[in-house]
Amino acid sequence: MIPTLSLSQIVQKWRDTLSSSTAINDFCQANFSKTPKIYIGVDPRNPPVSSDAPYIIIQAVSKNEGLDQREYRYNCMVGWCIVCNDTVVTGNVSELKGSYLLDEFGQLIWQTIAEINPNYPLSELDYNVDMLDYVPQFAGHANITLTIPITM
Numbered sequence: 001m002i003p004t005l006s007l008s009q010i011v012q013k014w015r016d017t018l019s020s021s022t023a024i025n026d027f028c029q030a031n032f033s034k035t036p037k038i039y040i041g042v043d044p045r046n047p048p049v050s051s052d053a054p055y056i057i058i059q060a061v062s063k064n065e066g067l068d069q070r071e072y073r074y075n076c077m078v079g080w081c082i083v084c085n086d087t088v089v090t091g092n093v094s095e096l097k098g099s100y101l102l103d104e105f106g107q108l109i110w111q112t113i114a115e116i117n118p119n120y121p122l123s124e125l126d127y128n129v130d131m132l133d134y135v136p137q138f139a140g141h142a143n144i145t146l147t148i149p150i151t152m
Contacts, residue, residue, distance in 0.1 A: 007060035010074055011040055014058050014113055021112045028054050031101055050137045053083040056109060072148045079141040080105050102129055102138040123147035
């Protein structure tokens, strides 16, 4: 039998870890006065809206396993969204506070997932912040790859 790991197992572990994260919940309470909603996949006919923010979306993407593989690769996508209308103006500099909060939220999500299992560190991160697409709604996403070497 080939040892295998389902994408659902990964998604469920990430879901449970993110939803119970004190750092993430404290950050969202301090900045948005509520804890984040977590979605496993999204119905494109009924996606989350700005009133649902802050939220996190976890989606299984792909896996690569088999007898001829030297390592197994699992890929999942994590998206996050916040709403922030605040602009800070200092002299001739105008800063959208949401752009900073979006990155901080994404960084907390990444760190939380990265610490789940130190024996199998996350091997690749493709992290994007789509800050100016829907202001005051700010969104980011990351494709995260977990690689597990085959030792047999």
